[in-house]
Amino acid sequence: MLTRFAPSPTGPLHLGHAYSALTVWQVARDLGGTALLRIEDTDSTRVRPAHEAGIYEDLAWLSLTWPTPVRRQSDHYAEYDAVLEHLGDAGLIYPCSCTRRQIADAGAKPGADGLVYPGTCRHRSMADAQPGDGLRLDIAKALARIDGPLGYDETGATTSQNITDDLLLGTIGDPILRRKDTGDPAYHLACVVDDALQGITHVVRGMDLRDLTPLHVLIQALLDYPTPVYHHHPLITDADGKRLAKIDHAKALAKYRAEGLSVQDIKHMIGWRD
Ligand code: GLU
Secondary structure, three states, X not given: OEEEEOOOOOOOOEHHHHHHHHHHHHHHHHOOOEEEEEEOOOOOOOOOHHHHHHHHHHHHHOOOOOOOOXXXXXXHHHHHHHHXXXXXXXXXXXXXXXXXHHHHHOOOOEEEOEEOOOOOOOOOOHHHOOOOOEEEEOHHHHHHHOOOOEEEOEOOOOOOEEEOHHHHHHHHOOOEEEOOOOOOEOHHHHHHHHHHHOOOXXXXXXXXXXXXXXXXXXXXXXXXXXXXXXXXXXXXXXXXXXXXXOOOOOOEHHHHHHOOOOHXXXXXXXXXXX
């Protein structure tokens, strides 16, 4: 049994991350397995070395330990590119130059991963890819490649989670797998590739990512990867019931630490019981 905690060093860790990390290590302990740490540093415009250093400090402070070396996604771009090439050879991806603005102006509806792409560039082929283009997965073509129904097991659920074509086409749409301009691999691609390469058997992560799991399962099926068991844990909310996120006003764990709070205090604040 192998699970992982996979933070992105785009901001300091906050209480929500502490809850997530403690859950990952608890599930590993309960199932007699191991928890890995993985650094998901593929958003080159937002990643900062200080945030990565903060992740190691905060987790060590929480007394969590992990095998080394730690996989840092930015060290492995060639591997993600090889997978993209494979999907390209299979005719499943296409170049896209659309800006967020153009996508919104085309009347795109909000979905599980931002706006559902309206398909403006879908007719384009990899042969006419231009420098700076993003790459998108053609969901309809991908679905046509898959034999049998898609689904996954969620811990605690008695039945398997079914994934319908309508769900993927209607709420996710053709996702970006390589980002425009920066050429960074997208989270969906790097995450799925790494979970398979690292032999992750259980993915433990926040409920906020649950609606994206159908896409991850589709990509696993396309690449002949096994599908892990998923456990999407509840999110920590503040006193007003608002979700704590980096983008909100969530306070960094390091700040609490600097103010003299103990790990026990943090556990108390997130309602954690060992
Ligand atoms: N890197 C993602 C995040 O920080 C988590 C990815 C995952 O656990 O699948 O939100």
